[in-house]
Each structure stands twice: as C-alpha cells, then as structure tokens.
Amino acid sequence: MRDGAHYFEQLALSESPDALILMTAEGRIVHWSRGxxxxxxxxxxxxxxxxxxxxxxxxxxxxxxxxxxxETLEKGFATFEAVRRRQNGALLYVAVSxxxxxxxxxxxxxxxxxxxxxxxxxxxxxxxxxxARHRDLLESTPDAIVMVNPSGHxxxxxxxxxxxxxxxxxxxxxxxxxxxxxxxxxxxxxxxxAGYFDRPTTRTMGVGPVLYGLRKNGSEFPVDISLSxxxxxxSALVMSAIRDSTExxxxxxxxxxxxxxxxxxxxxxxxxxxxMSHELRTPLDAIIGVTGTLLMQLPGPLTSEQENSCxxxxxxxxxxxxxxxxxxIWPKSTPEQSSCGWTRPSAGKSSxxxxxxxxLWRKAGACNCVLPCRRRTSCCAPIGAC
Numbered sequence: 001m002r003d004g005a006h007y008f009e010q011l012a013l014s015e016s017p018d019a020l021i022l023m024t025a026e027g028r029i030v031h032w033s034r035g036x037x038x039x040x041x042x043x044x045x046x047x048x049x050x051x052x053x054x055x056x057x058x059x060x061x062x063x064x065x066x067x068x069x070x071e072t073l074e075k076g077f078a079t080f081e082a083v084r085r086r087q088n089g090a091l092l093y094v095a096v097s098x099x100x101x102x103x104x105x106x107x108x109x110x111x112x113x114x115x116x117x118x119x120x121x122x123x124x125x126x127x128x129x130x131x132a133r134h135r136d137l138l139e140s141t142p143d144a145i146v147m148v149n150p151s152g153h154x155x156x157x158x159x160x161x162x163x164x165x166x167x168x169x170x171x172x173x174x175x176x177x178x179x180x181x182x183x184x185x186x187x188x189x190x191x192x193x194a195g196y197f198d199r200p201t202t203r204t205m206g207v208g209p210v211l212y213g214l215r216k217n218g219s220e221f222p223v224d225i226s227l228s229x230x231x232x233x234x235s236a237l238v239m240s241a242i243r244d245s246t247e248x249x250x251x252x253x254x255x256x257x258x259x260x261x262x263x264x265x266x267x268x269x270x271x272x273x274x275x276m277s278h279e280l281r282t283p284l285d286a287i288i289g290v291t292g293t294l295l296m297q298l299p300g301p302l303t304s305e306q307e308n309s310c311x312x313x314x315x316x317x318x319x320x321x322x323x324x325x326x327x328x329i330w331p332k333s334t335p336e337q338s339s340c341g342w343t344r345p346s347a348g349k350s351s352x353x354x355x356x357x358x359x360l361w362r363k364a365g366a367c368n369c370v371l372p373c374r375r376r377t378s379c380c381a382p383i384g385a386c
Contacts, residue, residue: 019115027051039117041087056084060198072098089190091151094123121176123153126235130156144242148177150197162192166216182214200229222249
C-alpha cells in the first residue's frame with residue numbers, strides 16, 4: 001500500500017475543484033492544478049513561466065491586485081474577492097486565499113493562491129439587493145429589463161423580459177447575457193460588453209447597429225436596446241431596456257417600398273410628360289406659325305372667310321408662343337408696346353420695316369411670336385420682323 005499521507009496530499013492537490021496556483025517570489029507560475037485548468041481554460045503548458053497578471057487579471061484590476069499582493073507579503077496571508085478573465089475573454093468572480101510559503105530557514109520561497117469561482121454566489125447576492133431596492137419599479141416598466149454584472153451574468157430580469165424571450169420565472173438568473181443573442185453575435189459581444197464596463201455611458205434606444213434577440217424556442221427578432229450603468233454598493237451593473245421592434249421594422253420596410261414605388265412612378269410620369277410635350281409642341285408650333293403668318297397677311301390679303309377660319313387656330317390674346325414655350329405675359333397690347341413686351345423702334349430703315357410688321361400684327365389681334373429675334377433686341381418680335 002502506498003504511503004497514505006503523501007498519496008492523499010497529491011490527490012487533494014490534483015483533484016481539488018478550486019484553482020491551486022503556486023508562484024515564485026517574482027510571480028512566475030510553477031504549478032497549475034487541474035482545477036485551475038477547468039476554471040480559467042488554460043492548459044498547464046500555456047501558463048508555466050508566466051504571471052497571473054499576464055493571463056488572468058483585467059487591465060483595470062492591475063492596481064487592485066498589486067495591493068492584494070502587498071498585503072500578502074506584509075502579513076504572510078490575505079483573503080479577498082477579485083475579478084479574473086478566462087482564456088475566452090469572459091470575466092468571473094473568485095474568492096482568493098493567498099499565503100506565503102517559506103523555506104526552513106524562514107526565507108520566502110513561493111506564494112500559493114487558492115481561487116474559488118464564486119460568480120453564481122455574487123449573482124445571487126446582487127440579485128437580492130436589486131430586488132430589495134428596485135423590484136417594484138422595474139416590474140412596473142413597460143419595457144423588458146435585464147440587469148447584468150461585469151462578468152456578463154444576468155442578475156435580474158423583470159416579467160416583461162421573461163415573457164419576451166420565452167423563459168420561466170427565475171430561469172434566466174445567473175445565465176450569461178449571450179444566451180439571449182443569436183450564435184453569430186456572441187463572440188463579438190463578449191469583447192463589446194467588457195469594453196462597455198471599462199467606459200460605461202448611457203446609450204439611448206435606437207442608436208447603433210441593428211440588434212437581434214434570441215428566444216428560448218430559437219426564433220430571432222429585432223430589438224431596440226437602451227443601456228444605463230447602475231452602481232450597487234460595491235458592484236457595477238448595467239441595466240438594459242429591451243423593446244421588440246418587429247412591428248416598427250415592418251412599417252419602415254413598407255414605407256420604404258412605397259417610397260421606392262412612388263419615386264419610380266414619378267420618373268415614369270416625368271418621362272411621359274416630356275415625351276408628350278415634345279410630340280405635341282412640334283405639330284402645334286408648325287400650325288401656329290403658319291396661322292400667324294396668314295393672319296399677318298404676309299403671303300397676301302385674306303378674305304373674310306379665310307380670316308375667320310384662321311383665328312380659332314391662333315393663340316388667344318395675352319399668350320406668347322415664343323421659342324416653342326407657352327408663357328403668361330402682360331394684358332392686351334398698346335400701340336407702343338406689344339403684348340410680348342416688344343417695343344417698336346422710332347427711327348431707321350429697320351424701324352420702318354418693324355413698324356410695318358407691327359401694324360399687320362396688331363390687325364391680327366394676337367401675338368404670334370414663334371421665333372426668337374435673331375438680332376438681340378430687347379424682346380421678341382413678330383415673325384419675319386427681324
């Protein structure tokens with residue numbers, strides 16, 4: 001039979017569920033138990049020769065750990081609660097008992113850490129504090145409320161949250177927040193959550209990327225989330241107000257599709273009007289030009305019957321057909337100024353020709369300006385006047 005005392009010592013060291021970590025005076029790990037492998041996720045070969053500061057301690061807890069180490073060296077032992085980081089980045093709470101191991105001569109040889117995972121105990125303690133202080137208020141809110149600690153474990157959920165995600169009363173307490181997220185978002189969310197606890201700020205609902213929740217039955221749904229940091233004695237929590245945005249997303253999608261359809265209809269209308277305007281203006285310009293020429297008697301005098309036949313085809317008084325565009329202008333012309341704003345010059349050869357044309361134009365009783373004046377006069381002139 002083996003030596004009983006030695007055998008049981010080795011068995012306790014190797015099979016203890018707690019993490020047993022033996023370090024040199026410089027903090028280098030020389031022993032890493034199976035319990036440490038199970039709790040933190042690192043294998044023995046991965047940690048030997050490294051410090052726990054390099055592997056386990058979050059950046060914002062370095063100063064706190066240094067204070068604990070100082071207390072251990074001064075007193076020979078210390079007991080404290082600390083936060084550790086697993087290999088996968090997840091945080092957990094541990095109860096640490098540390099002591100100095102000395103040689104027979106009394107000099108310090110090693111530092112022994114015994115670390116026990118107390119995350120669930122921490123969750124239960126914080127949950128009792130939240131329920132004692134804020135339960136009635138949180139249950140009365142219309143939104144789903146989920147409160148999480150820095151390790152990512154759910155401390156409190158109200159009835160709306162349990163109904164929204166399909167869980168029974170109390171079933172979510174102690175679970176990680178990532179359980180409520182689709183699988184594809186969980187890995188990135190761990191680092192996002194850790195970063196938020198490093199720099200906690202209030203985030204309003206609807207700000208940021210589109211988020212999705214995962215129900216217990218595996219169905220996904222879009223959510224709007226607002227985040228608020230909450231201090232609870234020595235604990236830091238984050239309160240999430242969650243709202244199912246399925247209906248809002250459906251309405252937004254419907255409005256988007258309707259706006260796209262409206263834009264397409266508007267484009268089709270504009271193309272139709274442009275085509276029809278061009279198709280109508282071309283023959284009308286020709287008809288009005290010929291009719292205006294006949295009414296002005298440029299080809300020769302018209303009979304009374306011919307003049308009466310042409311007048312219905314000409315433009316109404318006060319309308320100027322200029323450069324193929326219909327535009328509203330001044331009332332009926334005066335002897336000195338045409339209804340399209342053309343003023344007759346008072347002298348010169350060209351003035352006499354323009355004056356003669358204007359007389360014919362006034363006799364017609366309408367403005368039939370079809371072409372712009374080739375000589376850049378102050379306004380358009382009747383056809384053939386320039």
